[in-house]
Amino acid sequence: MEKNKDKYVSVFRKSFSLDENFDVEALSYQDIPSWDSVGHMSMIADLEEAFDIMLETEDIIDFGSFKKGIEILRKYNVEIE
């Protein structure tokens, strides 16, 4: 479980180029310039690769925050916490 969380956090850090001190857990879509539509699709692609899943359209557009993402990934049997 802890490993999934690490993976999840590191996808966020990498996709939105955030350093280790940045609090990703409070992050929502468009909070920072790098989480725009291009960044969003890149983050989704990285998550799909990291957890070997394919997200449905509905889930891709609903993926509006770090916290919401945890709920969504649960549907794909990925437990973050």
Place this chain on the structure above:
Amino acid sequence: MWKLNDFDNVAVKDDNGKELTYKQIASFSNDFKDIFNGRNLLLCLCKNSIGSIIGYITFINNRQVPILINSELDISLINQLLATYKPNYLWLPKEKTPYFDEYEAILNLFDYNLLRRKYFNDINMHEDLALLLTTSGSTGSPKLVRQSYKNIESNIKSIIDYLSIEKKDKAITTLPMNYTYGLSIINTHLYAGATILLTEKSVVSKDFWTFFKENNATSFSGVPYTYEILDKLRFERMNLPSLKTMTQAGGKLSLTLHKKYANYALEHNKKFIVMYGQTEATARMGYLPADKSLEKIGSIGNAIPGGKFYLHDTDSKIINEPDVIGELIYEGGNVTMGYAQSITDLARNDDFNGILVTGDMAKRDSDGFYYIVGRKKRFLKIYGNRVNLDEIERMIKNDFTFIDCACSGFDDNLYIFITDKNHEVNIKKYLIEKTNFYQSAFNIICLDKIPINDSGKILYSELEKYYS
């Protein structure tokens, strides 16, 4: 420009449910009349919100001359524009007010404030000049395109004609309003008495689609990257009964995606229209009619009503034979007055005289349809935005002293070649900050030396092997 009093219906509605009728906008426009003395230059920091759009309508209708830029543009780049043009007024989102010491707030309307310069500046502007747009919005270049009232109206009328925009239409915003394509949607729908659905949300967000569906949006517009995202979202599976028209401009869509959307539109009784334009032509120059979208995949069609296309060979002679590549030339009432690079240029007469040398290389098939095949000028489109490669080089060289660099690449992929590996991370960070483009647009490559010829000019052709 817009006959606001001719319509009773809702002109704009935002995603918080706030809406304004044409009559209400007309009354705001009237209130603003007394604030201005003579014609003034304004800088508008735009977003797709009620305040932003009302300001724009009001300024144009009261013959004030706005420069439109994105409200998210880096503050140092905004300051460069202010230093060059010294506008008397700023129209900006309330929260940006404290950034500008030389101005004081004199009025608030919705989410926007009007700021006035403490030291007024008399600027001599040509009487036909209506609007100034940037050539390369993301780099804050002082080079602006001068659009006249006649240009805007001419382009509006011909777009309404070929897209058949009607009062009952509802266009949803998907592009920034300071971007010529986004602005053309606003201009035309207001002229036709239609409704504009304003949102800052993008197509990857659920709120966008909820807003779309709840308000039965009828049209939708996108740059190639928008259509790539929609494809990944499996757009064809979305149920959008209200949607009538999908337009595409801002660069060349891949042939595969063109075909896919043309097919989708055909099967779902919608129209998919590929278009071509430039800020220098107000917005639009060409379009491929929906009923030809499958037959002429990859084509930009032909000139819009009232305009004409032809091709020039290297001696500027007109090419008459089909399938020969030449530079695309456009003539029409929407060809703008030219550029401005300084305050004094705002008084200039029409430099283009109705003829635009596009800088795009194209060919025409035997049925008269045009195809863009390349570009003469050194620029790329990044997510639909024009980015001047020389300007990026200049920015880097300015802010990183003693650096050797060269920029090249292809659409959505900018390559920055440098010789000092220590700068790699910083340059990427710098460009993301300045342009607001997502990191994957930038690729930094470190070379032993930048290839140059005997006279010291960079040999860009030798850089191609690193990205092709």
